[in-house]
Amino acid sequence: MGGGSGSSGSSGESSDGVALADHPLGENLAEWPHLGPDPFEAPATLVVLDDPSCSRCAAFHQGTVAELESQYVESGDLSIAVRPYPVVYAWGEPAAHALEATLARDEAAFWALLDHYFAEQGSFNTDNVLDQTETWLGDNTDLDAAAVIDDVDSEAITSRVEATLAAGEEAGAGNITPASFAFVDGALQTSLNGSVSTSTVETALNL
Amino acid sequence: MSKRLPTRRADLRLIGxxxxxxxxxxxxxxxAVLTAWGALTAFALxxxxxxxxxxxxGGSLPLADRLVLVVEQYPFxxxxxxxxxxAALLLVVSLVGANLALVTYHLREHDLSAAGSGGSLLGVALGVLGAGCAACGSALLLGVLSLFGASGLVLLLPLGGLELSLLAVLALLLSTYWVADGMRGGEIQGCPVDIGR
Structure with missing residues (x-):
């Protein structure tokens, strides 16, 4: 598979060491948030596509990502980059837009809002997600919550979400979330479907 | 053989x-144990x-690491x-193992056709399709549904796709009953199968 041209994804197609910089999800990756060292410089990098409405994404973040963060991210051995990828329930799409609009203003607020979506998944639907997001941002951050919500349907935010959807599709993620792409020294090792365990990620990334 | 549905308590006792x-x-x-384990491994991978x-x-990992990766894909x-x-996945693979053991016994010991094996195949197929969180993306289910442009269909199910595992359980129980029903009148290790109709 040529760098950047083909999928190297989670649907059964073999990964063959494509470089992160040439991978569909590596393009402009610096514009999305990450935990730990620079994803392009880290010994190991996990790029995660998350849907805020997906229950297994919530389990993955609350379990595996939290464990990896304390064991490897803080020591600089692992970088975890996350991109909102709304492909599951309908409310995930406005939530992904709200995450992007929040990220444009404050990365810490992005992580907090993502945690909030995962923690309260059962309370959201397409009718209330933006109202509840505005209320939560107003109560828990210093951001202008109304401005964030006004921005949700802007061309810039929409194009960011569409860019991730297109990159995920090209990478072979399809409609499966969480979809994680494991890179060692900048080269793709494999991709992982679902809320895989910490041991699975450790083994795949030689941690 | 006519395919009756197990509607009475005696039918369930016959299965048991x-x-x-x-x-x-x-x-x-x-x-049965080996078949269930094989089915579980196939479903999980x-x-x-x-x-x-x-x-x-593929790849160059040591055998121990490969085994870790296999085991870590199992539920629990x-x-x-x-x-x-x-739990639904373990129930399905347990029924697959028991069902196939029954079908195999029936074929080998009674030298008869595998009555109910269609139900076994249906149960295995539904179990494979429904394994995992279907709503978040059961790889095989979404692959099959996308052939028909219907990959969003599973999101409309109230249990997010767990319904497929429940259908698999139903198909396997029906299949097991039909095989057991076909063994009425026979003996297993000298014990009569029939419980009374």
Whole structure:
């Protein structure tokens, strides 16, 4: 598979060491948030596509990502980059837009809002997600919550979400979330479907 | 053979008695366990085909690491499944093992056709399709549905796709009943199968 041209994804197609910089999800990756060292410089990098409405994404973040963060991210051995990828329930799409609009203003607020979506998944639907997001941002951050919500349907935010959807599709993620792409020294090792365990990620990334 | 539905308590007792008699034979009990384990491994790995291809079958990892990757895909060992999805998957593979042991006994010992094996195949197929969180993306289910442009269909199900596992359980129970029903009048290790109609 040529760098950047083909999928190297989670649907059964073999990964063959494509470089992160040439991978569909590596393009402009610096514009999305990450935990730990620079994803392009880290010994190991996990790029995660998350849907805020997906229950297994919530389990993955609350379990595996939290464990990896304390064991490897803080020591600089692992970088975890996350991109909102709304492909599951309908409310995930406005939530992904709200995450992007929040990220444009404050990365810490992005992580907090993502945690909030995962923690309260059962309370959201397409009718209330933006109202509840505005209320939560107003109560828990210093951001202008109304401005964030006004921005949700802007061309810039929409194009960011569409860019991730297109990159995920090209990478072979399809409609499966969480979809994680494991890179060692900048080269793709494999991709992982679902809320895989910490041991699975450790083994795949030689941690 | 006419395909009756198990509607009476005696029908359920027939399933239980037949399974108990067949699985009391060590060779068939072992066969059931191995079949269930094989089905579980196939179901679990089918959710992560790229990982399987890259690092479990291919790649250069030591054998111990490959085994870790396999075991970590099982429910309750790894974290891929919720408790409910994991329990449903274990129930399906247990029924697959017991059902296939029964069908095999029927074929070998009674030299008869595999009545009810269609139900076994249907149960296995539904179990494979429904394994895991179907709403978040059961790899095989979404692949099959996308052929018909209907990959969003599973999101409309109230249990997010767990319905497929429940259908698999139903198909396997029906299949097991039909096989047991076909063994009425016979004996297993000298014990009569029939419970009375």
């Amino acid at each position: 008695r037949t399974l108990r008699l067949v699985l009391s034979i060590p060779a068939y009990a072992g066969f 089918s959710q992560n085909l790229t990982l399987t291809s890259d690092l479990i079958v 060992v790894g974290t891929n499944y919720s408790a409910l999805d994991g």
